[in-house]
Amino acid sequence: MQLIDGKQTSKEVRMEIAAEVAKLKEAGAKIPHLAAILVGHDGGSESYVAGKIRACEEVGFKSSLIRFEDDVTEEELINKVKEMNNDADVDGFIVQLPLPKHISEDKVNETIDPRKDVDGFHPVNVGRMTIGMPAFISATPQGIMELLKRYQIDTKGKHCVVIGRSNIVGRPMSVLLSQKGNPGDATVTVCHSRTANLKEICLQADIIIAAIGSPGFVKGDMVKEGAVVIDVGTTRVPATDTKSGWRLKGDVLFDEVAPKCSFITPVPGGVGPMTITSLIINTLKSAKKEIYQ
Ligand code: GUN
Numbered sequence: 699m700q701l702i703d704g705k706q707t708s709k710e711v712r713m714e715i716a717a718e719v720a721k722l723k724e725a726g727a728k729i730p731h732l733a734a735i736l737v738g739h740d741g742g743s744e745s746y747v748a749g750k751i752r753a754c755e756e757v758g759f760k761s762s763l764i765r766f767e768d769d770v771t772e773e774e775l776i777n778k779v780k781e782m783n784n785d786a787d788v789d790g791f792i793v794q795l796p797l798p799k800h801i802s803e804d805k806v807n808e809t810i811d812p813r814k815d816v817d818g819f820h821p822v823n824v825g826r827m828t829i830g831m832p833a834f835i836s837a838t839p840q841g842i843m844e845l846l847k848r849y850q851i852d853t854k855g856k857h858c859v860v861i862g863r864s865n866i867v868g869r870p871m872s873v874l875l876s877q878k879g880n881p882g883d884a885t886v887t888v889c890h891s892r893t894a895n896l897k898e899i900c901l902q903a904d905i906i907i908a909a910i911g912s913p914g915f916v917k918g919d920m921v922k923e924g925a926v927v928i929d930v931g932t933t934r935v936p937a938t939d940t941k942s943g944w945r946l947k948g949d950v951l952f953d954e955v956a957p958k959c960s961f962i963t964p965v966p967g968g969v970g971p972m973t974i975t976s977l978i979i980n981t982l983k984s985a986k987k988e989i990y991q
Pocket residue numbers: 746792793794795796817837
């Protein structure tokens with residue numbers, strides 16, 4: 699069994715990007731610029747956004763943080779999004795979710811210029827990805843694809859079972875893995891809360907992507923010998939032995955499943971560290987006009 703070390707991979711990717719940015723600086727070219735819009739003071743959102751800003755500093759990007767209080771109106775927020783769309787210095791920006799209930803996330807998302815949508819949430823990017831056109835791909839699926847590629851995990855002709863059908867993980871993963879390419883060319887089954895015989899389907903999987911947000915859902919008797927298991931779960935469960943009072947728990951019962959696997963991602967330290975790095979990859983692609991000319 700080999701552990702897929704997302705922390706180390708993330709570090710390597712960031713070092714590669716930092717080297718590229720250093721070259722841009724040397725050549726006197728424009729430095730990639732990522733902006734983040736944060737509404738309110740939710741603890742999780744604050745720490746995600748802080749991580750994004752830190753990652754920018756690490757690779758030498760310019761970053762901006764735009765903050766609003768919880769009572770910002772939808773119109774004010776949308777006007778800021780339009781301002782970012784028109785700011786030639788900003789290569790990409792994100793609006794941290796969730797937003798307060800009085801603001802439509804869909805409306806805000808659809809206002810973002812797809813060419814700056816480094817989160818890959820805009821329907822234009824989702825659509826382009828689905829038909830195999832160049833597109834910004836959202837952070838978690840892109841991070842998983844990068845891990846599969848760097849660990850040279852063969853997906854061609856393999857049976858991948860994706861557990862979960864969310865718009866930001868399960869569904870895009872199923873699309874990317876079934877597309878032509880490497881990683882890709884897999885036969886994909888999408889399972890969800892209404893799936894019958896889920897255990898039997900999982901037992902047929904060469905690769906399992908567990909993304910249902912249910913801690914310890916995938917047990918040892920659901921996984922065949924030699925399978926690759928990617929754990930996307932990041933549920934906070936109460937803990938008495940951590941400073942924060944919680945710890946992250948994956949969707950996979952690691953101790954039971956790991957001994958059967960050829961490869962497995964731990965939680966924490968697997969998929970998680972790759973997500974912010976994916977955003978950095980997308981911002982660089984945007985600055986280099988690799989997706990849209
Ligand atoms: N909230 C949780 N994850 C994300 C993410 O990837 N992007 C944004 N914008 N908000 C989030």
